[in-house]
Amino acid sequence: MAENPVPLSDGEIEAALREVPGWHREGDTITRAYDIRYHGGVAMIVHVADVERLISHHADIDLRWGHLRFRITTHDAGHRLTSADFDLAARIDAIAQAHGAEPQRTSSGA
Numbered sequence: 001m002a003e004n005p006v007p008l009s010d011g012e013i014e015a016a017l018r019e020v021p022g023w024h025r026e027g028d029t030i031t032r033a034y035d036i037r038y039h040g041g042v043a044m045i046v047h048v049a050d051v052e053r054l055i056s057h058h059a060d061i062d063l064r065w066g067h068l069r070f071r072i073t074t075h076d077a078g079h080r081l082t083s084a085d086f087d088l089a090a091r092i093d094a095i096a097q098a099h100g101a102e103p104q105r106t107s108s109g110a
Helices: 010-019 038-055 083-098
Strands: 024-026 029-035 060-064 067-072
Touching: 010 024, 010 083, 029 083, 038 060, 038 067, 038 083, 067 083
Parallel strands: none
Antiparallel strands: 024 029, 029 067, 060 067
């Protein structure tokens, strides 16, 4: 039987965020958006979904015309942040780069 994921402390979350620049904490989630053409976003989602299936960890994904947003938390840890969330964030960043997605920048930093 697999162990329950261990939620990170606030200090651990802050340190982990420094390892995935561009991701932002929103409560007990981390989030990032990318500018990408709609059909490119669909292809990127399929690529992310293949990786998610392999690592058994999934993001909430919101595709809109011209942009794609990911929100990650660990459901099995009571919707808290764990190291698995930051691992997935780094993987999504690599996939986004491969698909030519541009990190979305907003004045709020989110």
